Amino acid sequence: MTLRNTDERWGPVSQSLHWLVVALILVTGTLGLVMGDMRNGPSKIEIYALHKSLGLTILALAALRLAWRMHAGAPLPAPATPRWQGRFATFTHWLLYGLLFAVPLSGWTFNSAAGYPLQWFKLFNLPALVARDVELRQLARDLHEWLFWSLVVVALLHASAAVYHHLVLRDDTLGRMLPHAWRRRAVPPPLSQD
Numbered sequence: 001m002t003l004r005n006t007d008e009r010w011g012p013v014s015q016s017l018h019w020l021v022v023a024l025i026l027v028t029g030t031l032g033l034v035m036g037d038m039r040n041g042p043s044k045i046e047i048y049a050l051h052k053s054l055g056l057t058i059l060a061l062a063a064l065r066l067a068w069r070m071h072a073g074a075p076l077p078a079p080a081t082p083r084w085q086g087r088f089a090t091f092t093h094w095l096l097y098g099l100l101f102a103v104p105l106s107g108w109t110f111n112s113a114a115g116y117p118l119q120w121f122k123l124f125n126l127p128a129l130v131a132r133d134v135e136l137r138q139l140a141r142d143l144h145e146w147l148f149w150s151l152v153v154v155a156l157l158h159a160s161a162a163v164y165h166h167l168v169l170r171d172d173t174l175g176r177m178l179p180h181a182w183r184r185r186a187v188p189p190p191l192s193q194d
C-alpha cells in the first residue's frame, strides 16, 4: 500500500490529515463561539489558551498538509464528472486551504495586536506577529470572526457536494477520502428494462 495519493484515491496521509483537521476545526470553532460568554476566572483563561493552542495546531497541520499535497499530488476527478464541476471542486479546495491559513493567522494577529501572551499547550512561547495596536486589534478581531464564518459556509458547501456525490450520483468521491474498509463499491446503474 502506498502512502501517496494515486490517480484513483487519496492515500492514508491525506485522509488522516483531512479528518483530523475537520475534527479540530469543530472543537476550536465551538470553543471560540462559547468562550467569550464565560464568566471571568481561571476556566475562561484555560479555555482561551486551549482555543489558541488548537488553532495553532490547525495552522501547522495546514502547512504540513499543503506540503504533502504538493509532494503526493491529487487523484483525478471521479469518472463522468463534468469539467466545470472538477474545476469548481479544485477551486473550493484551494479556497479551503486559504481559509485554513487565514483564520488562525488572523487570530494570531489579533492576539498580538492586543498584547496577549501566546503559548502552545504551555510547552513554549510564540512571538507576537505585530506590535500592540488598537486599530489593528479591532480589524483583526472582526476579520477573525468573518473568516471563520466564511470557512463554515465554504466547508458546508464542500461537504454537501461530497454527500450529493455519495447519495445521489452514487460515485466514489467520498469513498476515496475514507479508509478502504469503509468504502462502498460504486453501484452500477440499473439495467435497462427494454
Ligand code: HEM
Binding pocket: 025, 028, 029, 030, 032, 033, 036, 051, 052, 054, 055, 056, 058, 059, 100, 103, 104, 105, 107, 108, 109, 110, 111, 118, 141, 144, 145, 148
Ligand atoms: C482554525 C483555527 C481557529 C478557529 C476555527 C477559530 C475560531 C474562533 C471563533 C469562532 C471565535 C469567536 C469569534 C466571535 O464570535 O467573536 C474566535 C475568537 C478568538 N480567537 Fe480564534 N480561531 C482559530 C484560531 C485562533 C488562533 C490561532 C488564535 C491565537 C493565536 C485565536 C485567538 C482568538 C481570540 C483571542 C479570540 C477572542 C476574540 C475576542 O476577544 O472577541 N484563534 N476564534
Ligand code: HEM
Binding pocket: 014, 018, 021, 022, 025, 065, 069, 075, 077, 089, 093, 094, 096, 097, 100, 155, 158, 159, 160, 162, 163, 173, 174, 175, 176, 177
Ligand atoms: C472544516 C471542514 C473541511 C475542510 C477545511 C476540508 C478541506 C478539504 C480539502 C482542502 C480537500 C482537498 C484535499 C486535500 O488536499 O487534502 C478536501 C477534500 C475532500 N473533502 Fe473535505 N474538508 C472539510 C470537511 C469535509 C466534510 C465534512 C466532508 C464530507 C462530508 C468532506 C469530504 C471531502 C471529500 C470527499 C474530499 C475529496 C474530494 C475529491 O476527491 O475531489 N470534507 N477537503
